[in-house]
Amino acid sequence: MTVEILMAGFGGQGILFATKQIAKSAMVAGRQVTWIPSYGPEARGGTSNCSVIVSDEPIGSPIVTKPDILLALNLQSFDKFVPRIKPGGMLIYDSSLVRKPVGRDDIEAHAIPATQLASDHGIAGAANVIMLGRLIAITGLFDPEEFKSHLVEGIPDSRAQMRENNIKAFEIGYGYKE
Amino acid sequence: MTVEILMAGFGGQGILFATKQIAKSAMVAGRQVTWIPSYGPEARGGTSNCSVIVSDEPIGSPIVTKPDILLALNLQSFDKFVPRIKPGGMLIYDSSLVRKPVGRDDIEAHAIPATQLASDHGIAGAANVIMLGRLIAITGLFDPEEFKSHLVEGIPDSRAQMRENNIKAFEIGYGYKE
Amino acid sequence: MAELVFGRPKSLSDVTLSYCPGCTHGIVHRLVAEAIDELGIEGKTIGIAPVGCSVFAYNFFECDMIQAPHGRAPAVATGVKRALPDRVVFTYQGDGDLAAIGTAETVHAAARGENITIIFINNAIYGMTGGQMAPTSLPGQVTTTSPYGRNPKIQGNPIRVCEMLATLDGVAYAERVAVDCPKNVLRAKKAILKAFKTQIEGKGLAIVEVLSSCPTQWGKSPAEALEWIRTAMMPYYPLGVYVDRTGGDAE
């Protein structure tokens, strides 16, 4: 099975970090995986996106043009990429920044006010991880406990607060009810 | 008929000028002709040589490696190029600078003390044209009167002395008896 | 009755500039456009865009524009100016473009006294490629290619471009300005205007070095970045006129 995931949003929203967590979990689970960010001066414009492909077979192009799953963190990304989701695919979007109907009924759409939730819980900037929690909850792509352990791996003891915040964010997303 | 001529000597001996006269005469006579100097840092060493090919057919390589006629104006050139003259070919050399047996009996060798003659006649530096005179006399390659007229062509009136010297030098060479 | 105190210069294209929020490239763009407008030369001006964050400058000015290879804008400008001596030709270049890969082209355009105008954006960093060390990065400055701080013993010392070019006879006018505050922006404007006039009067090469901010790659807020121009850059790069062989009448 192959899952092609695209995550997109503003530069500062932690897209790269979040997608790397998916890739790392896939690697540890012994699956094939590729990760590639968009690059170039468009980053200057402030948008950023990242492709992750998880598969049981060798992966061809690492660039996701038609995602199975889109994680949209701002309006531009929503507008640009929702039309590209594969029929039957899935959308998870930050409904605190995107207040707009999805406009497609051939995909499974999930809204979560990630940015709002993050600031409500005093972990502003962790919307990306909240989105991850939601993703794992909906798709069951990875074991949530293992995923959490990767999430805090490599964060030094000196930044214990960050670990905690990540776990908290994940759980907010994972436990969110629409 | 094709004649491949190589003229060689020191940098300051007017090799380029002399060989260009041959090329010009050939051109005016409606024959095919190529002219090419040696080039590059060897010039720094002080030697210089020039290839002229006169022919009735299209000319292939302009570079003369096995001359029909060698005009040698110093010892180094003599030593370097005499062995390369085609069997049955011709050598004309400045015997005031080369005092050495020719060492080949399969070529026709002509000695002329051109440098000596030039300074004897008060036209130091015209050894090159003396050699030309000798060349034309021996080979009959071109009509001597026409050749002389090309020799002075383009020399401005202001330098009438130079014209005279060229004519004089040519005649010395043309009339020289071994 | 309302009088327009401040509006958009006509030579600045009606598009959104591609620069990051708070990047002062944008201020300098406006100043160049204002100068072109004030001199009424848009129709006879040809601008050369570099490679750097300002690579898209060909979209931002209303005059004819050429996009040059990285570092070669002064050579391209030379080609244009020699072909069309009565046109006004300017380059707009970053510090990597002008003072690293383009060093030879810069020095020799200056030595030739090439009658062109160079707008030189010194932001002490490679903005476009993501924050690498520039020839003008300060000692100790952390960049992605000097992650432990620029060490002059290993990575060398910053080049002071105006000072270096001042040793060349072909330079008619060289001034270093900054765009860190309104006062300096107005001074920069005057310098840019003078740099164009120098060319129009055929005096030789004019260069205006602008200390400019790169909030994104410096990792600072736009306002902090302006402060860094003042506190970190200016001591190393003193503002002022380094060459003025215009005889004053280009003022």
Place this chain on the structure above:
Amino acid sequence: MAELVFGRPKSLSDVTLSYCPGCTHGIVHRLVAEAIDELGIEGKTIGIAPVGCSVFAYNFFECDMIQAPHGRAPAVATGVKRALPDRVVFTYQGDGDLAAIGTAETVHAAARGENITIIFINNAIYGMTGGQMAPTSLPGQVTTTSPYGRNPKIQGNPIRVCEMLATLDGVAYAERVAVDCPKNVLRAKKAILKAFKTQIEGKGLAIVEVLSSCPTQWGKSPAEALEWIRTAMMPYYPLGVYVDRTGGDAE
């Protein structure tokens, strides 16, 4: 008893130099070889030959030698020095090589304070290729590419290399000398020696600019050529020390 007052330095190869009669490249070669001998560093020295009349320098010094692309000797030297920091690395370059095509490499080796020694032969001409204008050709000088005399308005102004490099903090030592007479030759010798010592003591880049003759391409006799160094070149290129950050102890 006879005492040897003057003989051939050991580091100079036992071959005939490829230079024209009376060309002072030869004098400078000898001085470099003498310096290497006196410092006893032949075995740890690596020389870089440029492209120019001294391209064959790899045959003329007894130390290890590398032939560099035209203008790139300082970059090649940088590669060697960074690989082998305890060796002595020098370049020997002409004015076309160092100040035209190699401008960027020269300026940046200087800015980096690259710990190497540069011997710079300023003969105001391209000797090797047959007498074209150099970046250091004088105003009015007739060359094959400035047949009507170098016109600063068209071909630009000569570059004063020592003065230009003196604006860079990485330069430890820069002196301009000449080899037009015995006294100046001896001074040149001292400068070259000091330039090597500067490197050995790890002080940074040292450059000795030598005003040198090119009788062949100047169309002068060897003696007239020396006179031209004095009367034409020296006024434009004053001799002297332009930078000395060695603290004196490299003397």
Place this chain on the structure above:
Amino acid sequence: MSAKTGTNRVTFDIERCKSCGLCVEACPRKLIELDTGSMNSKGLHPARIVDQSRCIACALCAIMCPDTAITVEKNV
């Protein structure tokens, strides 16, 4: 964009504004703020003038705006 009679007028081109805040810093009378309540199409909070009546039309805000998003009109 005509000026209101009686006051100077500072106009922000909302779409051009990148919310950098340099105008906020530049205004000697501290009249400008970033409008966190609104968002342009790029999702940025544009600058706005808080009290138009106190504006002296000095144009310092506009001078520092990298995106030429500010127009200043003086009532004369």
Place this chain on the structure above:
Amino acid sequence: MSAKTGTNRVTFDIERCKSCGLCVEACPRKLIELDTGSMNSKGLHPARIVDQSRCIACALCAIMCPDTAITVEKNV
């Protein structure tokens, strides 16, 4: 190449000499000339010392020789 007792000695490497004449100019005592009577293998007239006995072994000739063709020995 051993020194003659009593006089200084200047030796020219004939084959290296390019007949440039710089030594001729350099000698403060004008002791050097180009030997038009002889020729080396390159066809050049090498320099030679005219009066060895007047040589003060100052080595100025050698210092100016671009081809390091001159050896100077001092009698001591």
Place this chain on the structure above:
Amino acid sequence: MAKVLMKGNEAIAEAAIACGCRLYFGYPITPQTEVAEYMAKRMPKVGGLCLQAESEIAAINMVLGAAAAGARVMTSSSSPGIALKSEGISYIAGSDLPCLILNVQRGGPGLGGIQPAQSDYNLAVKSAGHGDAHMVVYAPSSIQEIVDLTAVAFDVGDKYRVPVMMLADGALGQMMEPVDLESLGERKPPEKPWATTGHGGLRKKNIINSLYIEPEELEEKVRARFERYAQIAEHEARWEEYKLGDAEICLVAYGITARICKTAVEMARRRGIKAGLFRPITLWPYPSRQLDEACRRAGVKRVLVAELNMGQMVDDVRLAINCRLPVAFHGRTGGVLPSPEELLGEIARLDAEIKEEKD
């Protein structure tokens, strides 16, 4: 054998360090600047040096100097920067020096774009600068392969004293995959008695040079070098065959494109079309004989070349198979990657042609 996630740009840097490379000279250019950035962080920790040069030209000449001094040394750039290095590369080849040059290709010509491309195939394979010269050219198609080929590249370069190019592209440079670096172990460059390290009074002086003013001497040098090239062609060609056993349609592709072709081959097979892939891993020497043999063995009827350019490899493929088979081409440029679907379309078209012939 712990795997780590690494970008191609970082993986080659780490692999080079494992191979004993302690000097990196480069100049920033997208999409490969991470190589220099990674080196800038890592080199000081292993006693090495990463120096940002003033230009690509300076960088390649620093490489020349360091290689002459006997060091394992590398540089990297992307297309326009590689063009600038071409004189230097020719000098390195002409001076018989080994080094590693990475080209993370982007679209051209000119400033072009910054997205993945393979449009420097000819630049890498046909003309390493001016004169008769070659680089050995490796075209990895995964991050693990970048790592593995880095070790091969340094060894082959040192063995034959030739510059080696790693020809990647923006996608390979930017993407992360799990990679095993430990298998490389610690590697040491060989002794280089020819290097200009200072003779120390212990040997005759060494000269590194590419100038031979006598034509005969230069010709001899060139011929001797081409004999070494012949050895390389004989021993160093690399390639991969994928499902070629019974293939009627042989795709030929390298690098990132080969991965997409594999997907397309899978799709074709699922549809019952007998497609396979020949992936040259060395582009110079080109595995011509191997391609020819593979096609003959399988009884291939159509060849389909896919590249991120306008067809630069097509000639080499036609020549390899002696113009025996029709060679189709599918190329995308400017940074666009072909989809497996569009490749499948091409494959299906060729399959229809074959069927028609059979009828």
Place this chain on the structure above:
Amino acid sequence: MAKVLMKGNEAIAEAAIACGCRLYFGYPITPQTEVAEYMAKRMPKVGGLCLQAESEIAAINMVLGAAAAGARVMTSSSSPGIALKSEGISYIAGSDLPCLILNVQRGGPGLGGIQPAQSDYNLAVKSAGHGDAHMVVYAPSSIQEIVDLTAVAFDVGDKYRVPVMMLADGALGQMMEPVDLESLGERKPPEKPWATTGHGGLRKKNIINSLYIEPEELEEKVRARFERYAQIAEHEARWEEYKLGDAEICLVAYGITARICKTAVEMARRRGIKAGLFRPITLWPYPSRQLDEACRRAGVKRVLVAELNMGQMVDDVRLAINCRLPVAFHGRTGGVLPSPEELLGEIARLDAEIKEEKD
């Protein structure tokens, strides 16, 4: 029709001036420095300018600027200098600008030598810098042809908005032959409404640019350019056939080598061997169809390629004839020219092969 004796280097300069070229930017390098020297003397007299740039890179970028400004402009160099220009050439191609670039080739790689060579064939024909780009490449073989092709080159460059290379060599640059310049007449460059000359308020602004950050846009630009290339291939190929009518052995050679081959053909004919010569005059586009047809028409049995390199054109010849015939190669490098005798030896060897087959 007065003929004058002129060096190739001077003849192209004079011809360029006759074609309305008033700007020359260059940097000295043997064996082509006379171009700049001649221009330096002549240009001021015709109101033009010859500017010695600080480097080849500066020169090619000055050319870019002048071409963008609508001027007919040229530069010249020799092999290492051309390598340095390659980034600039790619920009010129990517910006759709016309200009004339002369390469008077010398031996390589590296500093190599300064004597005649043809070892930049690939550099000229296969990769004009990075990216998918081409120059039209002319290979004259006499001084008169240099002159005549200069006019063609400027016209073709302007017509298709492409850079054009004149590929000569040290021998052609340095030799003199009688040449007729008057036949060129006075020529004027066409109008160039796309040029950046200042819009004067009379038109929309012009932009000269090679950057297209959107892959799809860049791809479209590249494809459009390749359509122009196809037009060029269709209309601009040039070649000469010499005694090919009944030839069994077809020599293929260009430039200076083709002249020597003609001599060899003559010698072979005198010996009764049916040899002829196909001389490509454009190397890009390569006159492939024409070569193939000529070989078919005559019933050629063996092809012999001769070049001053290690065989760079061989692939193009094999491809042109669809690998139908055995292609032999005789190359000299480093500045050595083959003698007609040694070529005759090769021809005789091939003739013997043919005879053997017939038996």
